[in-house]
Amino acid sequence: MNNKATQGKDLLSVILRGITVAAAVITGVTVAIIVGYILIKGIPSIDSSLFALNYTSDNQSLTTSFINTVLMTALALVIAVPLGVGAAIYLTEYTRNSGKLVTLIRYAAETLAGIPSIVYGLFGMLFFVVSLRMGFSLLAGSLTIAIMVLPTIMRTSEEALLSVPMQYREGAFALGAGKLRTVFRVILPAASSGILSGMILAIGRIVGESAALIFTAGTVAEFPTSVFSSTRTLSVHMYSLASEGLHIDKAYATAVVLLALVAIINAAALLVMRRITKGRQHL
Amino acid sequence: MQIDHLEITALIGPSGCGKSTLLKTINRMNDLIDGFHIKGKVELDGKNIYESFDVNQLRKRVGMVFQKPNPFPMSIYDNIVFGPKTHGVKAKDELDEIVEKSLKRAALFDRVKDKLHKPALALSGGEQQRLCIARAIAINPEVLLLDEPTSALDPIATEKIEETVLELKKRYTIIIVTHNMQQAKRISDKTAFFLLGKLTEFAPTEQIFNQPVDKATRAYIKGKFG
Numbered sequence: 001m002n003n004k005a006t007q008g009k010d011l012l013s014v015i016l017r018g019i020t021v022a023a024a025v026i027t028g029v030t031v032a033i034i035v036g037y038i039l040i041k042g043i044p045s046i047d048s049s050l051f052a053l054n055y056t057s058d059n060q061s062l063t064t065s066f067i068n069t070v071l072m073t074a075l076a077l078v079i080a081v082p083l084g085v086g087a088a089i090y091l092t093e094y095t096r097n098s099g100k101l102v103t104l105i106r107y108a109a110e111t112l113a114g115i116p117s118i119v120y121g122l123f124g125m126l127f128f129v130v131s132l133r134m135g136f137s138l139l140a141g142s143l144t145i146a147i148m149v150l151p152t153i154m155r156t157s158e159e160a161l162l163s164v165p166m167q168y169r170e171g172a173f174a175l176g177a178g179k180l181r182t183v184f185r186v187i188l189p190a191a192s193s194g195i196l197s198g199m200i201l202a203i204g205r206i207v208g209e210s211a212a213l214i215f216t217a218g219t220v221a222e223f224p225t226s227v228f229s230s231t232r233t234l235s236v237h238m239y240s241l242a243s244e245g246l247h248i249d250k251a252y253a254t255a256v257v258l259l260a261l262v263a264i265i266n267a268a269a270l271l272v273m274r275r276i277t278k279g280r281q282h283l
Numbered sequence: 284m285q286i287d288h289l290e291i292t293a294l295i296g297p298s299g300c301g302k303s304t305l306l307k308t309i310n311r312m313n314d315l316i317d318g319f320h321i322k323g324k325v326e327l328d329g330k331n332i333y334e335s336f337d338v339n340q341l342r343k344r345v346g347m348v349f350q351k352p353n354p355f356p357m358s359i360y361d362n363i364v365f366g367p368k369t370h371g372v373k374a375k376d377e378l379d380e381i382v383e384k385s386l387k388r389a390a391l392f393d394r395v396k397d398k399l400h401k402p403a404l405a406l407s408g409g410e411q412q413r414l415c416i417a418r419a420i421a422i423n424p425e426v427l428l429l430d431e432p433t434s435a436l437d438p439i440a441t442e443k444i445e446e447t448v449l450e451l452k453k454r455y456t457i458i459i460v461t462h463n464m465q466q467a468k469r470i471s472d473k474t475a476f477f478l479l480g481k482l483t484e485f486a487p488t489e490q491i492f493n494q495p496v497d498k499a500t501r502a503y504i505k506g507k508f509g
Contacts, residue, residue, distance in 0.1 A: 167353035
């Protein structure tokens with residue numbers, strides 16, 4: 001290789017390196033600016049009235065919204081996780097990439113994942129709220145949002161199941177274990193961290209969702225008395241405060257709480273994942 | 284081809300000659316492969332395994348150890364009790380006993396007795412393979428299929444596995460696929476030589492290695508191809 005070519009190569013690699021570094025820095029700085037901006041604007045407005053037990057138009061308390069967010073997330077996951085994981089098990093363990101039905105299910109899931117949430121909101125309103133007469137309710141909201149996160153949970157679970165080495169299945173079958181036992185005792189535990197990370201993504205989406213919920217769960221900032229109560233989640237609370245335009249400072253304060261909530265969920269999930277995967281590197 | 288009780292039968296032959304396929308037919312692991320079809324019969328105690336047996340019951344009687352150690356990502360103890368639990372053993376003391384007995388027979392007990400509840404994947408390759416042997420014998424099979432059990436291991440671990448296999452011969456009928464002719468010579472009673480999907484010669488190991496009848500067998504054993 002002559003000297004000139006070497007120099008040219010070096011220059012190119014320096015440039016490429018520079019570009020990737022710049023990309024990383026821009027990404028990091030953007031996140032830092034957004035978080036910093038929210039914290040600076042929001043933290044001064046956090047006071048005890050924000051956490052008062054009941055919401056009034058004076059205190060803009062977020063307590064009820066916070067509880068509703070937790071309830072909404074839990075209910076949506078209870079609906080979506082068994083369905084999503086179940087579908088993933090069917091696709092990976094029982095069909096192994098064959099058949100028109102499988103292609104159709106995958107295609108449907110991918111399409112569902114790409115639909116804007118406002119469309120889910122509209123569908124949820126027409127179907128659950130109006131046709132099924134659920135009204136603006138916790139139930140209608142969580143059903144809508146469960147459909148929304150279903151593809152995420154299904155696809156991540158599918159990936160997690162596919163990454164479980166074939167040798168585990170062979171090992172279990174060779175011991176005379178049936179399909180069901182193999183899946184539930186060997187494959188699912190081995191895939192649990194991947195499935196969990198899908199759930200975290202789903203939680204993130206649910207907590208941050210407003211459009212789909214405004215049309216289905218309503219905006220009543222009170223503790224729900226049943227699954228048919230209209231509820232307001234944190235994101236919707238924030239949206240309401242911001243769109244009313246009277247309490248922008250409180251909207252920022254709510255954003256801080258929302259941010260903290262997401263950070264805590266992620267940290268907790270990371271901790272759980274580490275617990276599960278401890279000493280369990282794959283083959 | 285007749286496999287005798289409490290003997291070690293070695294299946295040898297060049298790559299792609301069908302020895303692993305035959306082995307996996309005996310416990311019906313080939314059922315997992317798309318497009319697999321079978322002609323002929325495999326009989327266990329005179330009964331056709333594809334007709335007279337429930338596949339999971341068959342696999343309880345015919346255990347298997349794979350080429351690459353494949354312990355489950357759980358503790359050593361849980362790995363071994365997986366099989367017995369599958370077949371309905373529930374009592375804790377009974378399971379404890381099975382674990383100890385299986386590990387002893389696989390010559391692993393002394394190495395792991397203080398860390399039974401540690402993850403199995405933390406063990407070395409040779410230890411993992413012995414754990415897989417212990418896991419296979421924990422359901423008390425009659426036949427043990429070994430699919431190149433030492434090909435992923437170093438010579439020292441290989442020697443230990445071979446010792447273990449010779450010890451296991453007292454209780455189990457063993458069929459071993461191996462690429463290592465010396466290994467076949469060292470441990471087996473009978474050897475079957477396969478070529479291009481056909482059984483070419485099947486005889487006592489000594490005879491196969493000293494006076495093979497078939498020309499191809501002789502050439503293979505002398506290392507002329509394969």
